[in-house]
Amino acid sequence: MAEARCSCGALRLTLSAPARLVIACHCRECQRRTGAPFGVGAFYPVGAVVISGAAKAFHRVADSGGAVRTYFCPECGSTVYWQAENLPSMIGVAVGALEEPPHAAPTKSIFERSKHGWVHIEGAAEHRH
Numbered sequence: 001m002a003e004a005r006c007s008c009g010a011l012r013l014t015l016s017a018p019a020r021l022v023i024a025c026h027c028r029e030c031q032r033r034t035g036a037p038f039g040v041g042a043f044y045p046v047g048a049v050v051i052s053g054a055a056k057a058f059h060r061v062a063d064s065g066g067a068v069r070t071y072f073c074p075e076c077g078s079t080v081y082w083q084a085e086n087l088p089s090m091i092g093v094a095v096g097a098l099e100e101p102p103h104a105a106p107t108k109s110i111f112e113r114s115k116h117g118w119v120h121i122e123g124a125a126e127h128r129h
């Protein structure tokens with residue numbers, strides 16, 4: 001059973017199944033969301049995720065055109081998870097919020113068109129511009 005939490009610990013997720021996918025995303029919105037050069041999300045089936053604590057949602061339109069709702073702790077501001085309209089069966093969890101980060105490196109590296117030049121995602125089977 002894996003867990004994820006925000007900085008202050010008020011917003012927590014319990015994950016009862018392994019992540020199906022780990023994706024590194026270099027899009028501008030993930031850069032803004034994280035304050036880091038790229039975001040990494042582990043995707044879990046909705047049925048395997050139990051959420052506790054209050055979350056505030058931020059709704060935005062992704063570069064791909066679909067809507068994304070990112071959920072953050074209203075106390076400390078950490079984004080812990082998100083759900084994309086075009087992937088309703090999965091919940092994306094910020095890998096930095098996981099108590100035990102998955103050992104698996106990202107299998108996909110997407111939106112590399114806005115990737116910082118010094119960032120190299122090794123081992124990803126798929127690189128998307």
Ligand SMILES: [Zn+2]
Binds near residue numbers: 077
């Ligand atoms: Zn918090």
Ligand SMILES: [Zn+2]
Binds near residue numbers: 025026027029030
């Ligand atoms: Zn992104």
